[in-house]
Amino acid sequence: MNRILISRTDSIGDVVLTLPMCQALREQFPEARLIYIGKKYTESVVNCFDCIDEFWDVDALLNQPIAMQIDQMKADCIIHVFPNKALASLAKRAKIPMRIGTSHRVFHLFTCNHRPNFTRKNSPYHESQLNFHLLAPLGITTIPDLEDISSNLKLNRPTESIPLDFQWEKDTYVLLHPKSKGSALEWPIEKYMLLAEQLANGGTKVCFTGTEEEGQLFRMKLPVHPNIMDSTGKLSLTQLISLIGNAKALVACSTGPYHIAGVSGVNAIGLFSMRRPIDPGRWKAIGPKAQFLVFDEQCKACKKGEKCRCIEDISIDSVMNAIG
8 A cells, every 4th residue: 555545525523533544544554645635624634643644625636637637546545434426436437446435325336346334323433433444444443442542643733823812821711612614503602601701700811713704693792801802713724723722621512623622632622412413422522631511411302313402501610610
């Protein structure tokens, strides 16, 4: 194996939870060149991990003339962690000898020659563990426990400087990331505001994070307090990673910054529902200080798979206790 492609073309949290699999590939094939194919906006996250040699923007790849696409895709193996029909077809046209993808996608029947059979939705495994099923054709048949995954994955802090307004001493501030771009159930914004006020009144700096679009949804509700800051829309992803790495804690639902905080070694506090497949058993952050909160581990509606807003009942006091 001289050249291995890993394709996961979805969001930041999914990318973070794919990196333990990439680390296992690096250990199994130390001389191989590992190339990650993903969405452009996730590149800053991938670049923080030494196990990856190169990042390809999937849209830039697929927008090239077909001859150039096929030439670029020359490799010994491609692993479709997130099924992508266009990439699967391209990998076959490029005649990659080993093409690995889950058996649960019909188009993989025609494009992949190795199709591990496993289910994600009803599995007891964590998302980072589930990805290891795809490595069986490469001789990696052991699924590590979460403790080993958390201890083996290290994020390298990026060097891009943070604006002066957000340059604080390490462990002196808490980050609140209220929104998720609709990818997860969210804790009420009103509770984030009350939490921020309580922290600020106790002398802790609080900084809200998110995109400009997300900031527009709650910026006018921020309490006026010298210890409460708003960074929404003001930081690049690389700068946000740096800001997270020095924080005392980060509070969020199951979203990208929560997972970044986990692998940064920060006290990452995730707020969850117990409903599968969006429960913490599947999606909690990995990392030595990562934790999660739910309102009721035995929630009857969640156990039945019904839509439930029990996440909204997680108390501010329980979040304060988790922050410490």
